[in-house]
Each structure stands twice: as structure tokens, then as C-alpha cells.
Amino acid sequence: TAELMDGRVVAKSVRAETARRATAFRERTGTAPGLATVLVGEDPASKVYVANKRKSATAAGIADFHRQLPETSGEEEIAEVLETLAADPAVSGILLQLPLPGGADPGDLIELIPATKDVDGLTTASQGLLARNQPGLRPCTPSGVVRLLQEPGIPLTGAEAVVVGRSELVGRPMAQLLLHEDATVTMAHSRTRNLADVTRRADVLIAAAGVPGLIGPQHVKEGATVVDVGIHRTAAGLVGDVRTTEVAGRASRLTPVPGGVGPMTIAMLLANTVTAAEMQYPDSTAEGR
Numbered sequence: 001t002a003e004l005m006d007g008r009v010v011a012k013s014v015r016a017e018t019a020r021r022a023t024a025f026r027e028r029t030g031t032a033p034g035l036a037t038v039l040v041g042e043d044p045a046s047k048v049y050v051a052n053k054r055k056s057a058t059a060a061g062i063a064d065f066h067r068q069l070p071e072t073s074g075e076e077e078i079a080e081v082l083e084t085l086a087a088d089p090a091v092s093g094i095l096l097q098l099p100l101p102g103g104a105d106p107g108d109l110i111e112l113i114p115a116t117k118d119v120d121g122l123t124t125a126s127q128g129l130l131a132r133n134q135p136g137l138r139p140c141t142p143s144g145v146v147r148l149l150q151e152p153g154i155p156l157t158g159a160e161a162v163v164v165g166r167s168e169l170v171g172r173p174m175a176q177l178l179l180h181e182d183a184t185v186t187m188a189h190s191r192t193r194n195l196a197d198v199t200r201r202a203d204v205l206i207a208a209a210g211v212p213g214l215i216g217p218q219h220v221k222e223g224a225t226v227v228d229v230g231i232h233r234t235a236a237g238l239v240g241d242v243r244t245t246e247v248a249g250r251a252s253r254l255t256p257v258p259g260g261v262g263p264m265t266i267a268m269l270l271a272n273t274v275t276a277a278e279m280q281y282p283d284s285t286a287e288g289r
């Protein structure tokens with residue numbers, strides 16, 4: 001039966017390493033790295049996410065610059081806040097919590113975040129740097145997945161990797177990061193025919209479709225590593241995109257939900273914030289990417 005890959009353990013070591021880097025940055029420059037979280041409205045799930053991010057940042061020695069805006073804020077008000085934070089040298093990283101109220105398109109607002117402060121890696125500039133494999137800030141969830149795979153030394157060079165999902169936040173950058181690790185990458189999505197035929201090729205299968213229980217044993221090659229990015233709240237608790245109990249009989253390694261990819265996302269956000277601070281401070285050498 002598959003070995004569980006514990007994201008809590010890896011996330012803890014990333015957080016500890018980030019706290020050391022934050023201290024070193026503060027000693028060198030006299031100021032701590034700073035993270036600005038921008039929350040528009042009162043969505044309960046978003047409030048919990050932002051509270052967790054702020055708490056973890058503070059624990060890692062990152063200064064907290066939170067901005068709460070009313071539900072009724074127009075694009076101009078949000079833009080003004082983002083521009084002020086973009087110009088503030090104490091703010092290393094800016095995170096606009098999504099979704100915006102009423103499903104407003106965040107596209108133009110995200111572009112107001114400078115690439116050096118784009119800790120979610122969502123701006124066009126950051127996407128371009130990723131596509132070209134140049135130094136920059138990478139989306140937190142996929143970079144957390146890569147870290148989770150690297151920790152136990154799962155071979156990626158030449159490996160068959162299949163990513164299910166092509167979103168801008170997860171699937172697409174995930175595929176690009178795996179490509180930069182020299183995996184042979186296939187992307188599957190909602191229009192893919194015969195999904196199981198595609199996913200059964202995978203040595204490393206990443207499920208990021210946002211469909212509860214989409215991936216069963218028939219989708220998995222014997223001995224594969226299966227990473228479950230999905231998070232769904234059900235009456236029975238949190239579940240992922242993978243039917244874990246059934247897949248455990250075929251996979252060699254598997255991430256649990258909760259306690260797999262989830263904890264890595266926040267850890268990588270903190271690491272990105274320190275990397276951002278290092279990139280902005282002229283005389284410091286950027287560690288990490």
C-alpha cells in the first residue's frame with residue numbers, strides 16, 4: 001500500500017528555513033520582509049485563508065501589512081490600495097485574495113502588482129519569467145508540489161508526468177515547473193478524451209481538476225506517485241480529487257487530503273515573500289530560485 005507523503009512535515013522545514021532567511025535579511029538590511037494581504041469583502045473562506053497566511057507570516061518573522069476593503073469597493077479603490085503598496089519599500093510581497101466579491105474579474109488589478117512583489121506569481125510578467133525559466137516568483141501551490149516531490153528524491157528527469165487541470169493558478173504553472181525539471185509532461189483537462197488512458201502513463205500524476213474523487217485506481221499506473229491538489233469540503237470532511245483509499249492499492253506514494261499539498265501552499269507563500277524582499281534589496285543575493 002502507498003506510502004503517504006506528509007506535507008505538514010515538509011512545510012514545517014520550509015517554514016523554518018524561511019524564518020532563518022527572514023532573520024538574515026533583517027540583520028543585513030535593518031528591516032523585516034513584509035507581506036501585504038488585500039482582502040475585499042467578507043467571504044468566510046477567504047477570511048480564514050487570509051488569517052492563516054498572516055499568522056504564518058508573522059511566525060516566520062515577516063511584517064504584516066493587511067488591508068481590509070469593503071465588499072462594495074470599486075475597481076478604482078482596490079487599484080489605489082495596490083498602487084500604494086506597490087510603491088511602499090517596506091512591503092516586499094502583495095497578495096490580492098481571490099475571488100473578488102461578485103465574481104469581478106481580477107485580471108487588470110493583478111497587473112498592478114510589480115513582478116518583484118508578485119508572491120502569487122499571477123501577473124503576466126511572472127508567467128513570462130516562468131515560461132522562460134528565468135528567475136522570478138512562482139505560484140505557491142505548484143512550487144510546493146515540486147518541493148514535496150523533491151524531498152524524498154522522487155526522480156523527475158525523464159519521468160512521465162501527467163497534470164490533470166490547466167488553470168492559471170495551478171495546472172498550467174505546475175506543468176511548466178515539471179518541464180523545467182526535465183519531466184516529459186502531458187496536460188489533461190476537461191476536454192481530454194479517455195482520461196484514464198492518459199493518466200495511466202504517469203510515473204508522477206498531479207490531480208488538480210477540482211472534481212471530488214475524479215481519480216480512481218483505473219487512472220493510476222502500478223507504482224506511480226500521486227499528488228492530490230484538490231480540496232473539497234463535504235459532509236464527510238475534506239476530500240481531494242483522488243479516491244485515496246482505492247488508489248493506495250496501486251500507487252507507491254500518495255499525498256493525503258488534508259495534510260498533503262495544502263500546508264505546502266502557505267509555506268511557499270512565505271518563502272516567496274522572503275525571495276521577493278531579497279530581489280528588491282539591491283545588495284543582497286537572492287536565494288532560492
Ligand code: NAD
Binds near residue numbers: 164165192232263
Ligand atoms: P479550476 O477550476 O480553475 O481548474 C480546474 C481545471 O481542471 C480546469 O483546467 C479544467 O479543464 C480541469 N478539469 C475540470 N474537470 C475535469 C475533468 N473531469 N477531467 C479532467 N480535467 C478537468 O481549479 P484550480 O484553481 O486549478 O484548483 C483545482 C483544485 O485544487 C480545486 O479543488 C482547488 O480547491 C484546489 N486547490 C488547492 C490548493 C492547495 O493549496 N492545496 C490551492 C489551489 C487550489
